[in-house]
Amino acid sequence: LEHNRSTERMIFPTVDYRRGIVRILDQTRLPLEEHVLELRGPEEVAAAIRELKVRGAPAIGIAAAYGMLAALEKIMKRGSGDRAGYLFDRVEGAREIPAHGITAENIRDELAGARALLASTRPTAVNLFWALDRIEAALGAAGDDPVQMGRRVAKEAFAIHEEELEVELAIGRHGSPLIRNGMNILTHCNAGGLATAGYGTALGVLYWAFEEGKRFTVYADETRPLLQGARITTWELRRRGIETILLCDNAAASLFAAGRIDAAIVGADRIAANGDTANKIGTLGVAILCERFGKPFYVAAPWSTFDTKIPSGSEIPIEERGSREVTAFWGRETAPPGTTVYNPAFDVTPASLVTAIVTERGIMERPGEGTIRRFAAGAG
Amino acid sequence: LEHNRSTERMIFPTVDYRRGIVRILDQTRLPLEEHVLELRGPEEVAAAIRELKVRGAPAIGIAAAYGMLAALEKIMKRGSGDRAGYLFDRVEGAREIPAHGITAENIRDELAGARALLASTRPTAVNLFWALDRIEAALGAAGDDPVQMGRRVAKEAFAIHEEELEVELAIGRHGSPLIRNGMNILTHCNAGGLATAGYGTALGVLYWAFEEGKRFTVYADETRPLLQGARITTWELRRRGIETILLCDNAAASLFAAGRIDAAIVGADRIAANGDTANKIGTLGVAILCERFGKPFYVAAPWSTFDTKIPSGSEIPIEERGSREVTAFWGRETAPPGTTVYNPAFDVTPASLVTAIVTERGIMERPGEGTIRRFAAGAG
Numbered sequence: 001l002e003h004n005r006s007t008e009r010m011i012f013p014t015v016d017y018r019r020g021i022v023r024i025l026d027q028t029r030l031p032l033e034e035h036v037l038e039l040r041g042p043e044e045v046a047a048a049i050r051e052l053k054v055r056g057a058p059a060i061g062i063a064a065a066y067g068m069l070a071a072l073e074k075i076m077k078r079g080s081g082d083r084a085g086y087l088f089d090r091v092e093g094a095r096e097i098p099a100h101g102i103t104a105e106n107i108r109d110e111l112a113g114a115r116a117l118l119a120s121t122r123p124t125a126v127n128l129f130w131a132l133d134r135i136e137a138a139l140g141a142a143g144d145d146p147v148q149m150g151r152r153v154a155k156e157a158f159a160i161h162e163e164e165l166e167v168e169l170a171i172g173r174h175g176s177p178l179i180r181n182g183m184n185i186l187t188h189c190n191a192g193g194l195a196t197a198g199y200g201t202a203l204g205v206l207y208w209a210f211e212e213g214k215r216f217t218v219y220a221d222e223t224r225p226l227l228q229g230a231r232i233t234t235w236e237l238r239r240r241g242i243e244t245i246l247l248c249d250n251a252a253a254s255l256f257a258a259g260r261i262d263a264a265i266v267g268a269d270r271i272a273a274n275g276d277t278a279n280k281i282g283t284l285g286v287a288i289l290c291e292r293f294g295k296p297f298y299v300a301a302p303w304s305t306f307d308t309k310i311p312s313g314s315e316i317p318i319e320e321r322g323s324r325e326v327t328a329f330w331g332r333e334t335a336p337p338g339t340t341v342y343n344p345a346f347d348v349t350p351a352s353l354v355t356a357i358v359t360e361r362g363i364m365e366r367p368g369e370g371t372i373r374r375f376a377a378g379a380g
Numbered sequence: 381l382e383h384n385r386s387t388e389r390m391i392f393p394t395v396d397y398r399r400g401i402v403r404i405l406d407q408t409r410l411p412l413e414e415h416v417l418e419l420r421g422p423e424e425v426a427a428a429i430r431e432l433k434v435r436g437a438p439a440i441g442i443a444a445a446y447g448m449l450a451a452l453e454k455i456m457k458r459g460s461g462d463r464a465g466y467l468f469d470r471v472e473g474a475r476e477i478p479a480h481g482i483t484a485e486n487i488r489d490e491l492a493g494a495r496a497l498l499a500s501t502r503p504t505a506v507n508l509f510w511a512l513d514r515i516e517a518a519l520g521a522a523g524d525d526p527v528q529m530g531r532r533v534a535k536e537a538f539a540i541h542e543e544e545l546e547v548e549l550a551i552g553r554h555g556s557p558l559i560r561n562g563m564n565i566l567t568h569c570n571a572g573g574l575a576t577a578g579y580g581t582a583l584g585v586l587y588w589a590f591e592e593g594k595r596f597t598v599y600a601d602e603t604r605p606l607l608q609g610a611r612i613t614t615w616e617l618r619r620r621g622i623e624t625i626l627l628c629d630n631a632a633a634s635l636f637a638a639g640r641i642d643a644a645i646v647g648a649d650r651i652a653a654n655g656d657t658a659n660k661i662g663t664l665g666v667a668i669l670c671e672r673f674g675k676p677f678y679v680a681a682p683w684s685t686f687d688t689k690i691p692s693g694s695e696i697p698i699e700e701r702g703s704r705e706v707t708a709f710w711g712r713e714t715a716p717p718g719t720t721v722y723n724p725a726f727d728v729t730p731a732s733l734v735t736a737i738v739t740e741r742g743i744m745e746r747p748g749e750g751t752i753r754r755f756a757a758g759a760g
Contacts, residue, residue, distance in 0.1 A: 031713065032712075032713060042442075062386075095419070144693065184631045192397070219722070222604070222706065222714075224602070224604060224628035224630055225628050227714050227715075230707065230715040234715050234716055235716050238718075238719070244704060244720065245720045245722050246707070246715055246722070246723040247723070248604040248629070248661065248662075248706055248717050249628070250604055250630070250661055250662025250665055251661050251666070251723070251724060252591065252663040253665035254724060254727035256666055265507070281630055281631050281634065282628075282629075282633070285630055285665060288633060288669065289665070289668065291672075292668055292671075292672070293408070322500075323626075326610070329710060330709055330710050330712055332412075333412060334602075334610050334611060335411060335610040335611065335626055336411040336614055338618075339614050339618070339624070340623075340624065341626050342627040342635070343625065343628070343631070343632060344634060344725070347631070347633060347637070348634075
């Protein structure tokens, strides 16, 4: 099976749907604990997304799709009087679905509520809305038979997961030629298996290159305020056996000045029609360093991250998060009480600073309106 | 008295010498606690410097001078059989010094040991060596009478403190015209009263402008890994009543891109003969942002921070600190065990990125070999 070949490339289950339950590796507990959350229903999935227990644009998309499936599981099991053990499972697919006592209307109402809830969690990552749209389209195409509706939605949710994993492997394969033996590569935040379906985008490129036998050093920005770089990127890279050096975000400039960085590669949360790229706060600073020191700045992202309805980066909604992420650590204050905080979760890197975007359709050099339109038409 | 006028401008005792004891506000406990350490002898002062309980180039210089005085206090009291309560006090000066049982040789040996110990604490801040040199010169000029030696060294240590405070007020006065009403000013780390004799260098400029009635907003980088910006700069600015917004270091680029920063001002730990400036890690990134977005980048530093023996920034020794500053917080891991870390305490900003250096001798525009030589000759 295709998905078995793909899932072998995962080294840990970022997000999964097994035996009627959404399973998520709780990323807020890494690297101290590898704790898998079992989430029942869209409310629990929405809370996990909001609290960054699952994060990274592609992973959020998959979690949202599974949140919709969890809503479906709930309403359809209600029809069976909860006698069915579980209805859906990523490996087994859809099992026998109890059709009595549930109408198409019930399902549509339930899923509309779940969609609204999941869509309200985080505003920047476009993959969230893209995944919800795909589930909605599948539901719309399923007709009025509850059993068919269930089958169709489940199939779509699993397809989103499987396809994303295939996409990541394609990104890794396309991007690998950018990585040469002995390179020193800077990355920011986490665009690895834990941000995605399980392999990674920016880190996927590095993983593929490593699997091809190339050896290089990755400098990982710790990525304040939530330290995804320190907690998650170092954890992933070390598990893969890749040489990794952790640094505070503000130390990157001195590495560039010393000639110790050859390229930077990051993920993306949303890419506008002109190539402007929203990604984790701090990415713009990395891109500016690449520009000043004449080094390539690469973005790796699936096509699902492109939002061609948005003309430029200035229209991408940027989530501002609570001040406590900055003013406390492990629950203890690091700033005086009442301190005012500027804490955007993302920034926008103008397309002019992006050397290339690695997608599953190939490497897009000098991204801009024209190149993106050509890729949208399937070229690459 | 001159020093009383100056000390009124301090809002807290960064470092002081009272009744035979070095008193230091423990900056590692801020902002949770305002705890004053009482240090006896050079060993305790050296440990406090090494552990960053006192930090900031000018404050380290003063602490080192007082560390030498504490060594002197110790050996001279030993001569009195410890019957004297205390010998030296910043406000009272030198009291009656017991001269029996102590030779000039004893004093020189003791102070040579103290100097070696204090000089080994931190390599980058030149003020440390500058202060130790001043004490040594005072000792050399005092002849062989133990009482005179004691008087002369104490006078020099108190003079270093008093003069630095005067210098900071002069820096504030000279720099104030750079600050206009309504400006948004970025600062990095802490170059305020707690980094200095009590008023501040970069923040001293802002304090003077504020005391003149100007109103502006300060954006304070939190300054990883030790969060001097979050813990100390916000604490100082808020106590002065200045509007302050805290941000993670990596969020500054997005503020510049949004046109929300008009200028940056920082302190310095050592300035080479060509104007290259070592300061807290992350300063270079701020300077590069100023360059890219066409905003002025100011350094404020006393003349004691210039090291004209060093031709350029590449020869400034940069302290690398332990990995645990980056991999743990409040004693709890934030990165996988065994993670390799790059953790320099400082970086070097090339003179070409520095718009001006504010010194007690005036504003030095376009710092470089020529301008620095003119300032060294007393021009300004």
